[in-house]
């Protein structure tokens with residue numbers, strides 16, 4: 001163990017070997033927080049603590065796996081295996097499975113993924129006859145999710161008139177009814193959604209003191225990574241479990257709190273010292289990940305936030321290259337810049353694809369990057385898209401399996417009752433749903449007892465329903481003896497799924513078949529893997545739980561060499577030698593949705609800090625002057641975040657010209673456009689033509705010398721200038737705006753200023769917008785153009 005402890009610096013060693021009591025490590029990015037957690041677990045074990053008594057909660061399952069491997073290298077494989085390690089969701093799903101009956105759930109409860117939840121919410125909205133343009137499925141789901149994460153149960157909802165009022169104000173007065181129906185239907189289907197895994201754990205721990213005691217005694221040592229992003233529900237679980245022994249160690253960085261929109265509460269980290277007695281606070285200051293340039297640039301960014309804990313981050317690493325800032329004309333050009341830079345750097349420095357990551361604010365941005373990487377034959381992988389298990393064909397197979405262990409599972413049943421087609425129409429299914437709701441039974445039970453019901457269904461359809469019941473029951477019998485692989489293989493054949501997919505000879509159809517084969521291979525692996533563990537059962541329920549909670553970030557196979565593409569949110573905790581942060585444009589990053597209050601803007605800035613601090617050796621910031629958004633080419637201004645970085649750390653290039661001048665660079669060879677993207681066309685003499693309908697690109701022409709990087713340039717309209725009192729970040733008005741001005745707002749459109757009030761940074765304007773009525777806007781955030 002000593003040998004390993006010498007791999008830590010002094011500041012890291014202190015929290016690592018602080019064995020007992022509550023402690024918090026607050027430190028900036030790349031300073032070794034995760035490393036401390038890892039070594040601390042190994043240390044605890046070397047001190048005789050049983051791995052069964054250690055619970056470690058991480059942000060991804062992949063992180064948990066990596067930590068386990070590292071620990072295994074120190075203390076040995078057989079010991080490390082017994083650690084409780086994983087995400088909140090995966091750990092508590094396991095516990096809930098053990099305790100399910102206490103809460104009235106079947107042991108084999110289903111975990112609904114977000115697709116299932118969306119489908120159920122969609123059907124409820126339809127069944128209730130509500131307007132689906134007002135009750136948008138995703139918005140309803142996120143509302144329900146936020147209730148659950150704040151522990152607002154259906155009953156609590158109806159007892160709180162403010163909540164009802166808030167929903168009524170948001171033109172969704174039926175929100176509570178949908179919430180109730182959704183919760184009832186999940187319960188009836190023996191299903192928990194992701195948020196339930198936390199909510200029900202809380203319920204379990206509060207309602208059953210003996211259960212709480214059991215897990216308090218089991219988890220004598222608790223460790224939490226990325227503590228700044230825990231939500232209220234997670235906070236309460238940790239608090240309850242650690243209450244007895246108080247051996248709780250959390251690590252985090254308030255500057256990297258980026259999930260407020262999903263209910264994460266930065267106060268959890270800020271208040272930790274108040275929650276426990278005699279908390280030991282540790283700070284780490286040395287960054288081991290990044291170059292001096294990157295660390296200093298990141299510090300200069302986060303300095304702009306008002307709400308933050310004071311922290312020092314420095315590094316002994318090399319100076320490194322300056323951060324490259326690149327401007328492109330369009331998002332297509334941006335993609336080509338990224339691809340050509342990766343290509344050249346790989347060649348020049350003998351690097352692998354996996355040394356590069358491209359990070360963006362929104363998933364939609366990946367398309368332009370993908371197009372360009374494909375042209376260069378650079379392998380890439382998009383994280384956070386549809387995971388393998390959410391693909392149609394896979395979900396079809398999985399749905400059969402879900403039905404086998406939990407026939408009440410409504411979403412699984414609806415998915416496969418008529419797939420492959422067996423003559424059970426949508427009307428029949430609708431009737432079954434209504435009947436099931438009426439009888440307060442599952443659809444499957446209604447089908448089983450169809451003769452005892454008063455359902456008007458003709459005898460032909462009845463026998464088809466009975467056949468389906470018999471089919472599923474025969475699988476259930478098989479499940480008693482066969483392993484997961486044998487069962488799934490049998491199901492795909494006898495349900496007609498394989499036959500159905502084989503009919504489709506298109507490339508997509510072939511891919512579907514390959515995916516099913518891949519799924520079966522994965523199951524074989526799972527079965528073999530479980531055989532090695534003496535007391536494991538390799539049960540179908542366990543397999544399905546893994547499936548429901550796996551993200552594609554988790555399933556990444558280390559040996560595959562590809563460029564990683566992902567949103568910044570997903571990149572938290574990760575590191576890459578070369579990182580591109582793309583789409584650094586106002587209204588995209590910072591996002592237009594997040595510029596209404598200072599705290600929203602500060603969260604965007606933290607997100608930028610997270611992005612920049614993923615880079616080890618080199619960071620690139622790119623922006624385009626125009627970009628396709630919602631199918632239209634729109635003008636864009638460079639992000640304020642670029643100009644917030646101290647200029648000494650930046651290398652501001654004008655690559656558009658350089659590419660034109662240097663014939664070795666890519667424009668002539670690779671700058672061509674793929675047939676399905678309407679982008680700028682570059683002819684062989686490198687003169688840029690615009691495709692017919694493209695809007696005028698206002699900023700510079702290829703032939704002229706381009707100015708160096710300039711922040712926001714006003715366009716036709718006069719942007720009201722900032723007084724500069726608090727730097728470039730806030731658009732402070734200095735009295736130029738007066739009542740009577742007609743202004744244009746990014747989101748609200750055109751409006752008339754009614755009055756101006758307040759002083760300094762609190763100046764507000766009351767504006768009557770044509771479309772949305774009167775609004776009061778804080779001028780330091782509102783982006784207004786005076787017309």
Ligand code: ATP
Pocket residue numbers: 007008009012027028029030031032033034035036253256287288289572573574575613
């Ligand atoms: P983040 O805030 O991004 O989650 P972190 O604080 O968790 O970062 P780690 O990921 O633990 O930081 O460490 C960053 C990098 O520095 C890792 O590659 C880690 O192995 C390395 N590192 C940390 N401490 C040391 C050390 N004492 N000696 C050598 N390398 C170290």
Ligand code: MG
Pocket residue numbers: 033034035225573
């Ligand atoms: Mg970390």
